[in-house]
Amino acid sequence: MTLIKTQIGRRAFIKNTSLASGGLILGFSMLNACKPKQAETMAALEMPEEWFEMNGYLKIGDNGVVTILSPNPEIGQNVKTSMPMIVADELDIDWSQVIVEQAPLNTKLYSWQVAGGSRSISSSWQGLRMAGATARHLLKEAAAQAWQVPVSEISAVAGMLTHEASGNSAGYGEMASAASKLEVPEEIELKEQSEFTIIGTSRKNVDGKKIVTGQPLFGLDVQREGMLIATVAHPPAFGMTLKSFDASSAKQMPGIKDVFSIKVYEDDFKRSTFHHTAFNEVVVVLGETTWQVMQAKKAVQIEWEKAPDRTYGMTMFGNDMTVNHPAGMENSASHKEKMEAMSARPGRVVRRDGNPEAAFANAAKVIERSYSCPFLAHNTMEPMNFFAHVTEGHAELLGPTQTPEWMETAIAARLDLPLDKVDIMMTRQGGGFGRRLYGHFMVEAALISKQAKAPVKLVYSREEDMTQGIYRPAYYATYRAALDENNNMVAFHVKTGGIPESPLFANRFPAGALDNYLAEDWTIESNITTGAFRAPRSNFIAGAEQSFLDEVAEASGKDPIQFRLDLLQRAQQHPVGERNDYEADRYAGVLEMVREKSGWDQGATGRHRGVSAYFCHNSYVAQVLDVIMEGNEPKVDRVCVAIDCGIVVNPDAATNMAEGGTVDGIGQAMYSAMTFKDGVPEEKNFDRYRLIRHAEAPKSIDVHFVDNGKDPTGLGEPPFPPVMGALANALYKATGRRVYHQPFITDRPPLVG
Amino acid sequence: MANFNLNINGETLSVDVDPNTPLLWVLRDHLNMVGTKYGCGIAQCGACTVHLGDVATRSCMLTVSSVGNQEVTTIEGLSVNGDHPVQKAWLEVDVPQCGYCQAGQIMTASALLKKNPNPTDEEIEMAMNGNICRCGTYTRIKKAIKTAANPENV
Numbered sequence: 001m002t003l004i005k006t007q008i009g010r011r012a013f014i015k016n017t018s019l020a021s022g023g024l025i026l027g028f029s030m031l032n033a034c035k036p037k038q039a040e041t042m043a044a045l046e047m048p049e050e051w052f053e054m055n056g057y058l059k060i061g062d063n064g065v066v067t068i069l070s071p072n073p074e075i076g077q078n079v080k081t082s083m084p085m086i087v088a089d090e091l092d093i094d095w096s097q098v099i100v101e102q103a104p105l106n107t108k109l110y111s112w113q114v115a116g117g118s119r120s121i122s123s124s125w126q127g128l129r130m131a132g133a134t135a136r137h138l139l140k141e142a143a144a145q146a147w148q149v150p151v152s153e154i155s156a157v158a159g160m161l162t163h164e165a166s167g168n169s170a171g172y173g174e175m176a177s178a179a180s181k182l183e184v185p186e187e188i189e190l191k192e193q194s195e196f197t198i199i200g201t202s203r204k205n206v207d208g209k210k211i212v213t214g215q216p217l218f219g220l221d222v223q224r225e226g227m228l229i230a231t232v233a234h235p236p237a238f239g240m241t242l243k244s245f246d247a248s249s250a251k252q253m254p255g256i257k258d259v260f261s262i263k264v265y266e267d268d269f270k271r272s273t274f275h276h277t278a279f280n281e282v283v284v285v286l287g288e289t290t291w292q293v294m295q296a297k298k299a300v301q302i303e304w305e306k307a308p309d310r311t312y313g314m315t316m317f318g319n320d321m322t323v324n325h326p327a328g329m330e331n332s333a334s335h336k337e338k339m340e341a342m343s344a345r346p347g348r349v350v351r352r353d354g355n356p357e358a359a360f361a362n363a364a365k366v367i368e369r370s371y372s373c374p375f376l377a378h379n380t381m382e383p384m385n386f387f388a389h390v391t392e393g394h395a396e397l398l399g400p401t402q403t404p405e406w407m408e409t410a411i412a413a414r415l416d417l418p419l420d421k422v423d424i425m426m427t428r429q430g431g432g433f434g435r436r437l438y439g440h441f442m443v444e445a446a447l448i449s450k451q452a453k454a455p456v457k458l459v460y461s462r463e464e465d466m467t468q469g470i471y472r473p474a475y476y477a478t479y480r481a482a483l484d485e486n487n488n489m490v491a492f493h494v495k496t497g498g499i500p501e502s503p504l505f506a507n508r509f510p511a512g513a514l515d516n517y518l519a520e521d522w523t524i525e526s527n528i529t530t531g532a533f534r535a536p537r538s539n540f541i542a543g544a545e546q547s548f549l550d551e552v553a554e555a556s557g558k559d560p561i562q563f564r565l566d567l568l569q570r571a572q573q574h575p576v577g578e579r580n581d582y583e584a585d586r587y588a589g590v591l592e593m594v595r596e597k598s599g600w601d602q603g604a605t606g607r608h609r610g611v612s613a614y615f616c617h618n619s620y621v622a623q624v625l626d627v628i629m630e631g632n633e634p635k636v637d638r639v640c641v642a643i644d645c646g647i648v649v650n651p652d653a654a655t656n657m658a659e660g661g662t663v664d665g666i667g668q669a670m671y672s673a674m675t676f677k678d679g680v681p682e683e684k685n686f687d688r689y690r691l692i693r694h695a696e697a698p699k700s701i702d703v704h705f706v707d708n709g710k711d712p713t714g715l716g717e718p719p720f721p722p723v724m725g726a727l728a729n730a731l732y733k734a735t736g737r738r739v740y741h742q743p744f745i746t747d748r749p750p751l752v753g
Numbered sequence: 754m755a756n757f758n759l760n761i762n763g764e765t766l767s768v769d770v771d772p773n774t775p776l777l778w779v780l781r782d783h784l785n786m787v788g789t790k791y792g793c794g795i796a797q798c799g800a801c802t803v804h805l806g807d808v809a810t811r812s813c814m815l816t817v818s819s820v821g822n823q824e825v826t827t828i829e830g831l832s833v834n835g836d837h838p839v840q841k842a843w844l845e846v847d848v849p850q851c852g853y854c855q856a857g858q859i860m861t862a863s864a865l866l867k868k869n870p871n872p873t874d875e876e877i878e879m880a881m882n883g884n885i886c887r888c889g890t891y892t893r894i895k896k897a898i899k900t901a902a903n904p905e906n907v
Contacts, residue, residue, distance in 0.1 A: 208847060212828075214786070214788015223785055373824075379887060381792050431888060461794060686797035
């Protein structure tokens, strides 16, 4: 039994919402208020006559049906199923009696309503359990009062309250009314892991039926009476800005209501990095249908001009920072030259252990290798869009966003409304990958609705979405290892940087495992906007580091898994430095698991295997990737994945996420790139922007989780970065040549037939 | 603008639109059938896949005027209660992550199985290669197609 306080800091986490003010509860009908042509097929649970709100996370119907609100944005990471599972387990209700609804943004009831940092489960783990446990306690309390027996003698299991001695029993629904009127106790009892009945069992996606039958779910599916459609045109190149436009012919086109420009943020508005956009002035085309506005946009004559140097004072998580966008039109070719030049110069020293300079000077052998990756577009399958209805004194927004709370402040400021007059509701989201952390399009939608004096859905075309910016930065890294005469690694040096940020994690492995260690970095400014992309920075540096270690292991004459384990043993037993931010034993644990599960030591005829392991988002992932040669074509056949992310809430869904992260990592490293010519993004749609497809995906992916009972850590991101290293290492085994520069498809050495 | 009588999911539906409007937007904006998704607009991603007769077709580049009286089936009309074998298999395997591309995947997969009830892995890959899943659910999609083809064997 674990007792925890229901009050954390100044915030009463779990409030009884019947006693306090109720949350804004919006139903499914808000998504699509127009009647669809086809009958809606919904799972049929009998609805209660009355609901009783227990707290911000759940309400119980008089018939025992429970509605659980899922607070966080659902971008495909499946929190809309797994978060309510946690509440339901502590409530102790039959999962078949649960209805899940997406909660709106409500900063009074919830914290961290963000899909970012792989933190949905870990940051809400205790709050969600507390919500369920508190309600369960109040139900028991209500039953105890009704039956005049001690609360300690009442059991609450699977929606039934029972008092064995007196023979009394009642369903949760019968006690819900009384329970909702009770005060929340100061302390509450949580289950032990061994008592979980839902957590740790696989439950299907709560939106599965709606997804496979095409019911309205996503932002792009929002329909309202009187709703207009808008699209925007932004400059064709980074380094350009709007000069003027002539919409006289576009306005004559059928269905077109208006064409105007908007300024997304006022000049004196201090943006957070999540508000940022490269293009503060865009041309809006407003009309009746999506096709009409997309056609009319082509008819608007827009003149663009070169933008000057710009400096933005911004904040990131409360810290002030300055972001410079130098004037000019940038090119991928010159990006590469600039990064190579920076890498040849001394960087900013971030960590230095021992005497790396002397160790390299005295080394019997030095291995030096450089790695790079291009910018990437997130390319969520559902392009950016948002619904807004701004009226006098109020704004309603509905759509796909990973950061409703952080965008609310910008929207309120831009519309000059108090925060409580801005209501934000999330739809299911057709992918996120970090792109929807940056919600300038929400501000745009609000401004368009305000000007149009109508409900508006803003829709980006694929081209507009892909060329707008907020890309994964381009990175470059040079690694050096010093070997002694016995081929032992005695010093390690990483110098890395990027446009516009560095991907360095100076205190991650192999820091701590070597007496002599040096980590340096550098950055190059750019007017191309970038943002967090699934496992930011790790999504490059993991693959580069793990490829390099593979080469060092080979030079040392060691098995690549044993080589890493030896380093980890050193880090565990005699760690160098005090700031190492990984647990060496858990790191080694996933390597040992993947060694066993992949049959690494047995070898595999006809298979070329690469291994990789990485720590990020507080989780550990190791992968063994098998390549087979089909003629001259290396093909990824199988990937074995070992993960330590603590308690796994929904194992099959977690496996799905790990499979997806693995496929995504292979795809981005092998095929994807965003390139620039004179500031113009050269890839504008999926004809030129290559994403991994069915035939290129692994034939099978085996996922294994370490069962250690630790509190959950991240899962959406950690399986993504390391597989890039496993892929590079397997390609080397298959082809005899190492790949260093992503996308590997263009870095692939010529194959001798 | 012109009037079109479309045969969609067994019903005759009438719309008054520009003849060049792609079927995708007629479905989504005029008929409020939003199960068919917009992904790229240039027939590269497969999110907008519908059946024209029995053939999987990208609706984003198919003008409404070229549909004529051909039978159109969308994800909403694939089955009455969401119980088409492919839909059931998708639920059984719990394929979706974000779910956005899955209607298109299901429409391509169901057209494949109608033509070829027991496809090999290679035939599945070839048929499905035009449907992008950004979340990377490809291995589950393949498993679901095989489940739908042979529910007892998987």
